[in-house]
Amino acid sequence: MAGKPQKRTERTRERILEAARELFEEHGYEATSVDAVAARAGVAKATVFAHFSDKASLLIAGKIHRLDALGADMRKAIDTDPTDVPARYLVGVFRPWLALYRQDPEFARLFLSQSTLNDGPWTRHFLDVCAQLETNAARAVDRLLGEGALRPELDPATVTQGVLAFYYHMIVGHSLGALPDAAAQERLFDALIDTWMTGCRPAAGP
Template sequence: MVGRPQKRTRETRDRILAEAARLFSGQGFEATSVDAIAEAAGVAKATVFAHFADKTSLLIAARTADLEQLEVAMRAHVARTPIGETRDYIAGIFRPWLALYRSDPDFARLYLVQSTLRDGPWTRLFLGVCQAMEECALEGFRRLSREGRLVRGADPDLLAQGVLAFFYHMIVGHSLGTLAGEDAQLALFDGLLAAWLSTGAAEAQDV
């Protein structure tokens, strides 16, 4: 008997989340009200807020599985992927993030306004994965430095910060429509990495 209320609570939360994800996907985040989510899930509006602090938390929660898989794959890539083409190794950290944000512009906007998000468990989860992405970028460049794949004397942390800033720029560009397609976005990103890293790769081959 003790477990039944907990089971009902989980089922209610999952139903709210499923309906929120469906409505966000169908009509967009801004056009979807909490009232509409509550009605679709067959619960009171107060019940929605008992499980999720706000509508943004619902959007984050709807992407939880994607975030968790992304973080696991990202850490494995940085630590264990053999370094062939240097720029492909670094691009492998960022391309899955770019794909996620291209597929969900509303979710991409959360990345752009991280500092304004209301605190809560779902927000902390999202911010934690964003921080993990930045840490992976730093570690990726540090690994390249340790293996002699960067220009001699290059600061790996500074390079990582530069690429992170450019990553942010590409998300903004996609949100504004100036980098509307995948091809345009990846061509710009790959071009930057090629310009920054090709000298280091060539130097490493000469050693």
Template sequence: MAGKPQQRTLATRRRILEAASRLIVEQGFDATSVDVIASEAGVAKATVFAHFADKASLLIALHLEQLENLSTAMEAEVEALAQDPARKSASIEMARLLAPWLALYRENPEFARLFLVQSTLKDGPYTRQFLDACFGMEAKVMRGLSILSERNALRSAADIAVLTQGVLAFYYHVSVGYNLYHVSTAAEQAALMQGLLQALLERHT
């Protein structure tokens, strides 16, 4: 059972996260300062930084549960792919794996930017968890492609590591396209992703 000091720490962290969530929804991430978050949470600015390395870490913390759920669901989807030898469409399977990630970043454009600037993030426990989720996503894409390769569902002589980077590059491109309004709808985003994956992965006759 957590002692009182730990309970107070958890309660303070929860207040900061709740305040940040409300303000970011109302004002947007860029327009929400740490000073305003601290004031809304009823704590000193230094207290916010005692819990979170910077504002980006705070944003990551708000979405960690979603990332964990996505990672778990993606692992289950890869396992289902491994168990069903009839599933041989590489573009469909990769699009299926990545669709929930595209939805998360489509709905949270500020969070999507963090995915694209990973190397600039300040180190800390939340950042490390975020990066672990990103690396885990890459590993699951690679495993899915390996399964499809064993079924001769990919281009002949395909290098799995190179194809994995290609899939992720298209994922970044489609995510950015949506958030910069070059791709205006979720359906258009899904169609673009499917088309790019088909061109990269499928055998051509």
């Protein structure tokens, strides 16, 4: 019988999370209150806070499974994808992340303001995913360096930081409307990566 309370707790958490997803989609993150989430889920506001420390945690929790999947896919691509077109490979491991943040501008803003997040299990998980992204970026650059695909005079640590900085720049650019669509964003990213390659140009299109 000990499992029944735990199952009820899990069902309550999923009901709260589903209510939050629906309201964020219908009204946007900023316009959605925790009171509204509680009412949609049919629970007390205190119950929401028992599962999620704040509204940001609700937004993170709604995306965390996709973030974990993206991280796993990125690691797999770094370890196994062919690099016949090295520049294409490097932009390819980042494009799914950029697509996620294009699709959900409010989550993108949350990603860009990590330092303002309150501590909690969902926040820590999210920050761990962000740290893994940086680690994977370094692994991708190291792979290209080992295969002679990067210009030999480049420092791989500097290239890694450059890729990550440009990645953040493109998320900001899309959020502000300076890079309004996927094609504009990806062309810019491709052009940057291409400058570091040993004579290889990225393939066009997704």
